[in-house]
Amino acid sequence: MDLTAIDSLPETLRNSITIQNLAFGETLFAQEDEALNLYVVTSGRIKLVRYINGGQVSTFEIVRAQESLAEVALFAQIYPCTAVAEIDSQVIAYPKSEFLNVLRAYPEMAQDFMSMLVRKIQSLKFRLELRDIRIAHERVLHYLRHLVNFPLETTIILDRPFKDIASELGFTPETLSRALIRLEADGAIARQERIITLQNNSVA
Amino acid sequence: MDLTAIDSLPETLRNSITIQNLAFGETLFAQEDEALNLYVVTSGRIKLVRYINGGQVSTFEIVRAQESLAEVALFAQIYPCTAVAEIDSQVIAYPKSEFLNVLRAYPEMAQDFMSMLVRKIQSLKFRLELRDIRIAHERVLHYLRHLVNFPLETTIILDRPFKDIASELGFTPETLSRALIRLEADGAIARQERIITLQNNSVA
DNA sequence: CGCATAGTTGACTACGCTCAACCCTGGTGG
């Protein structure tokens, strides 16, 4: 299911969607808002965050182009998190009831949607697995290898600020910086600017 | 959808399932095995673990009675993790193709299944959010409050060994033990044996 | 040119980990 291919959607759904443009830093919806829509990102990058007590922020998820967000809206009354544009972005809003109707009427779409949910579950489990690796440079290496399905591919272009990557990994930017330097010194990676090449020198 | 209510399942599906009993410590399926079935736990507790390079173990998920596991089997060729019984357990095995057929034929079941997947996503996100809380006693307090929907309920009975809970939280048993003692000293909780009562004394 | 921001580096701190010892309980067998 490609939710960004508007033309191939059933007509009833196509007529009910709206397209929204978001500037850098703009909020799509806020924690506790009434859950009205499922969204799909057509361009840009949306960050889902949660405010824990005392103003601390936890990044739930980074949603990129072609991916959906707020699936929970389909089965809940309010959004459990806040959605903010990390860069200028565009999203499509699917009203929840219309979307559910379509899933009921088109089993193939429902199946594709389920497959996407399952992929998201796998991705979250992987991030959780990463957190169980305590040593910074080892965690970072796992992350990098996973990004490109190492050893099939070995080149990574980091398209996001290090501080965002660090927060996704559960580190401070300083620690990520030192981890990359360490990995380079150990010969596990090579760096030039924002391009990283994974080496075969297995450092456990 | 109650996947443990066998009698209410469509006949084709009901005829294709099998029931398995697992003893404490027994393996249901192993990482890299061919993905044949979706499972639902009817009693006991199943632990999903992954072996990272070098024998390190990461606990993916704890699956309890009435919950499903290995949804990924529906859309993948092999299991990405190993399933082990934490205690004596019983599971129902649903062959993947038959299960997918039923989801296609019964939109209501598909919708219930999706709702379950979304809940699982929320649960994983919560665990990830927990990991962003670095101070042990604060993380534990969040966990406890989430368990019982504090402040609506305040009593928790810990039915699993502390070492399992500690690993789910990303701590060693020693750290969990000290965190609980600290919370009790601060007046945030009261303990007697394995029963914990949350207090209203807000310690941030 | 000034300013803001990302990234790096350094010194110090603080927290959880490690490893060891100990207590307590429940189960087992003599």
Place this chain on the structure above:
DNA sequence: CCACCAGGGTTGAGCGTAGTCAACTATGCG
């Protein structure tokens, strides 16, 4: 009935790693 053992949970002491805070550089933008 008691001796023994195994495992979970609790302490304690010391270590190691990431966090913190500050300074510095480089880059891009108005």
